[in-house]
Amino acid sequence: MLDDTDRRILRHLQAEPGLSNAELAERCGLAPASCWRRVEKTQAAGIILGQEAVIDWQRLGYSVEVSLRITLDKTQPRAFDEFIAAAREVPEVLEVQTFLGRVDTRLSVIARDMGHYQQIYRSRILTLPHIADIEALMHVARIKSDEVLPV
Template sequence: MIDDLDRAILRVVQANASLSTVAVGRAVGLSQAATWRRLDRLRKAGILAGRELALDLEKLGFGVTVFLGVKLAVKGRVSLEDFERAVSAIPEVRRVEHVLGLYDYRLRVVARDLADFERVLRRRILALPGVGDVEANVMLSEERLPGPL
């Protein structure tokens, strides 16, 4: 079980995971040792799982992000695991989400430009086994919001 102090620590770490234990402790009013013990307990409990590095994809040359809704043609003929494994092997696919609703999967795909995206879509994604209907939504902007803590 986590308490209000744990939640405060999680808010600080969520905003900047690169902070030292001393800085996190200072932000929530704890000593370095007490903060370290709490962070260690949160890691062991699986609440804190790894650290995520945020890359600026646009500065790396990937100026287009597209969300794809993918409906499998016939669910019984293609195993979900096979589809997930194949789509995850495409470097431009940054996220694969199995969802409930109109589509079976939601993909986050990055590309250099729309022509590059079209190439990835035609040559890689539409060539995957079992792909049926696909709907694309180009991301115009993104605002990162803090979590529900």
């Protein structure tokens, strides 16, 4: 599906997503129109999903990150759907993941400090529907955070 030129384009976009089409074309040895068509093709195929600004939330004053492993009350038929819909509405929840196994979901929660985290936990997390059990894991360090794919 992808040839070497497409992969080269993807490597450059992953390294520097803010490149203009002209800069990208030059780095890939293509004419700008040809480069743009290839980028559009990968977008249409769902390979490139979009571009985003990555913000360092710690520089904005959020110094606490907690991972919450949540087991849901699965006796309720819509427990997953209702829980996920409500968790998405909590601004401090950065990520929601679902699993098969003992733990059903994981929430990544940020807060300015421990007092702020306690407030979020009591007023927003504990009020989420269908929670049977919660295990909190305090984030200590991020060793690797990379979404660059080996293309």
